[in-house]
Amino acid sequence: MSMSNINFIFRYLKYFLQGQNRHDLQSPFMFQFYEEVFRYDKATPLQKQFEKLRKQLLKNPQIIKVRDFGAGFSGKIYKELSVHYITEHSSKPAKYARLLSRIVKYFNAESILEIGTSVGISALYQQSGNPNAKMITLEGCENTAEIAKASFNEFAEYNIELIEGEFDDTLEKALSKFTRLDYLFIDGNHKLEPTLKYFEQCLPYLHDKSVVIIDDINWSEGMMEAWEKLKNHPRVTVSIDLFMMGILFVNPDLSKESFNVRY
Numbered sequence: 590m591s592m593s594n595i596n597f598i599f600r601y602l603k604y605f606l607q608g609q610n611r612h613d614l615q616s617p618f619m620f621q622f623y624e625e626v627f628r629y630d631k632a633t634p635l636q637k638q639f640e641k642l643r644k645q646l647l648k649n650p651q652i653i654k655v656r657d658f659g660a661g662f663s664g665k666i667y668k669e670l671s672v673h674y675i676t677e678h679s680s681k682p683a684k685y686a687r688l689l690s691r692i693v694k695y696f697n698a699e700s701i702l703e704i705g706t707s708v709g710i711s712a713l714y715q716q717s718g719n720p721n722a723k724m725i726t727l728e729g730c731e732n733t734a735e736i737a738k739a740s741f742n743e744f745a746e747y748n749i750e751l752i753e754g755e756f757d758d759t760l761e762k763a764l765s766k767f768t769r770l771d772y773l774f775i776d777g778n779h780k781l782e783p784t785l786k787y788f789e790q791c792l793p794y795l796h797d798k799s800v801v802i803i804d805d806i807n808w809s810e811g812m813m814e815a816w817e818k819l820k821n822h823p824r825v826t827v828s829i830d831l832f833m834m835g836i837l838f839v840n841p842d843l844s845k846e847s848f849n850v851r852y
Contacts, residue, residue, distance in 0.1 A: 600807055604832045607849050618827070618843055626691045627852060630684065639713050640683055642743055646676040646708055646736070653732040672708070672736060679707040681776075681804070685833060686714040688852070689774065689802065692836070693718025696800055698772035702763060703727065704756060704787055705777025705804070709737030709749075715774065716747045722771075725750045725763045729777065756783070760790055770794040776804035781811035785818060792824060792839075801837040806830065820847055 614620045632640070649672035656667050681689065693701065693715050699722050703712055706728035716724050726749060728734040734753045741749050750766075752759045756778055764770075773791050775784060784803065795801070806816040816835050820828040826843040829836040831852045 597807065601832060604807075604830070604849060605851060609848055609850055614848070616827075616844070616846060616848075619829075619846070619848055622695070623850065626688070626695050627850065630687055630691075632683070632687060633717070635717055636683075636687060636690070636714065638744075639686070639710060639717075642713075642740060643676065643680065643683070643710055646680075646710075646740070647673050649673055649676075653736070655733055656730040675733060675736070676708050676710070680710040681714075686711055690714045690718040692800060692802070693722070693772055696771060696798065698722055698800070700767050700770050701725070701772045701774075702767070702770055702791070703774045703776065704760065705729075705775070706737045706751060707733060707776075709740035709751075711774070711776065712737070712749050712751075713740065713744060713747065715772070716749055720747060723767070724748075725752060725766060727752050727754075727756055727759050727763060727777065729753075729755055756787065760787060764791065764794055767794055769796050770799055771796075772800055772802075774802045774804070776802075779805050779808050779812055781815045781818075784812065784815040788819060788822075795824075795839050797840045797842065799839055801839070803835045803837065805833070806835040807832055 614623055651672045652669050653672065654667040655670045689711060698719055701715055701722050701724040703715065703726040706712055706726040712726045716722065728737060728751060731753050734751055737751060741747060752763055770791060775787050803816060803819060806812055819825060819837060824839045825837050826840055826845050827838040828847045830849045
């Protein structure tokens with residue numbers, strides 16, 4: 590086992606041992622959020638359909654050329670990967686995808702931006718939290734985007750707009766289509782500087798009731814540092830560490846607090 594894997598396991602054990610549950614939460618805001626969003630996790634009939642789609646993609650041996658603008662290889666070259674591999678390694682597990690959907694529903698988010706589409710599973714889950722919401726998702730690789738578009742076509746009742754291209758080029762274009770953001774999910778280019786940059790770019794569109802999700806906050810040393818910096822950002826009040834992802838709130842009416850919630 591590599592040293593990086595050992596460190597990851599050690600960090601998870603520390604998180605698990607220090608993690609809070611509903612009985613540890615003294616904040617009224619946090620207790621209610623936990624009760625409504627974290628405590629009950631049951632797949633809806635529609636979400637079961639999403640999982641059928643995931644299973645189909647996991648069985649798909651098709652090889653596509655993937656261009657990655659993230660921590661992998663900077664978008665300058667293509668790698669040949671199967672749809673199965675991409676789905677297995679890049680899609681949020683069902684447990685966390687359902688959580689994203691419940692967060693959207695809880696806050697009745699009407700404007701949703703996802704940075705990092707992959708094959709489109711997480712986008713479908715998030716849109717299901719409010720089918721009437723305006724949702725834009727960004728994907729850097731054009732071939733992966735085609736898989737996502739096919740996924741969206743399976744659920745034509747959803748109007749998810751997918752914008753292809755490098756995030757440095759497409760994020761401003763996406764933001765120009767919103768007057769404000771109720772919900773932001775940053776799940777692409779898992780490096781310190783890009784993560785902080787995307788947050789700052791989106792910050793003018795966030796309001797007191799906005800919620801921001803940062804994926805893979807323990808994926809690397811860089812992402813761990815990014816999470817620490819975001820937790821301490823002057824606009825951020827409440828932060829919630831779920832180990833696999835982090836949740837940020839910018840509501841000035843909330844006290845500055847950080848929670849490690851066992852999930």
